[in-house]
Amino acid sequence: MTKKITNHEDWSILLALAKAGDNVAQYEVASHYDYGLAAGDIEIVGQNKPKAFEWYYKAYKNGNADAIVLTADFLSEGIYCDQNIELAIELYKTAIDNGSGIAANNLAVLFRDKMDYKKAFELYKVAQNLDNSNSLKLALCYYFGMGTEKSIKNAFEIFLRISKDTSELRNCQYEIDEANYFLGQIYIDGGVVERSIHKASYHLKLADLDNDHRSAQELLVLLGRNI
Known part of the structure; x- marks a missing residue:
């Protein structure tokens, strides 16, 4: 995690790191665009879901493991980016191989929506085992x-x-x-x-x-x- 963002100067520094190829900074930039960021009454970053996807995707392509599931979430929904179910499934499977129960659960939901309840059930079991939940x-x-x-x-x-x-x-x-x-x-x-x-x-x-x-x-x- 980089330095906590408390003002516009901090944000500019983080953005510069992200543009220079730092995948942790790229992930954090994506997260701030995803949810927005304020310091007290001052808005530092406005919520911007399309930009969030762009930076999650860059972070994933640049080797950030935490960005894989979030990139897949955007791709599976196709609301703020072009929908790509095949790539979403591929990314979820990669994250599952890395031990992500969240990825297993989200992939289960995708198959549920396809009415493939057997695959969804199996993935819910995988998610429970991975998360010990x-x-x-x-x-x-x-x-x-x-x-x-x-x-x-x-x-x-x-x-x-x-x-x-x-x-x-x-x-x-x-x-x-x-x-x-x-x-x-x-x-x-x-x-x-x-x-x-x-x-x-x-x-x-x-x-x-x-x-x-x-x-x-x-x-x-x-x-x-x-x-």
Whole structure:
């Protein structure tokens, strides 16, 4: 990482480094164009997605590993550049070979959108293994039988790990809420676990801690909130 950008002079220095071929500087220039950069009330870099792609692409071509996935993301979407699915897939695969779980997940989404659910499922598994994480998408594939044989048991185990994980690498709150919601459903249905209205209510209440999960609320009304 180069020097922190706090003013226009810093930005000019970083831009000069990037133009001279420094791939780290190129990646950072791309990132600043991607999200914009301000110091207090002063805008240093305005958000410019097409320029972000140009610099991510330069950084990738110049050997910056961090730029590979982001270049692929732009190419797969084709919003701020010409779409190139074949190159995007090639870049995702390169990043996966380098150990990127994010690349595996993003490539899975690409195949999902192609309705190739089997490939998407396999890539969700790769992403989970590479990141040593708990994938909500993988759990949902098992739950609904998308791209794999339906297995409520496998889905339950992943949902439960997501619900219990308190580490810094835990899932985002949305995914935790969804995992608790599906745990609630599984405890209501029984089958792979002993049916338990109390455990169902517990997880549904966790899903609705912020009072914003309508589906959990409906099931809690059905069960009774006093449980």
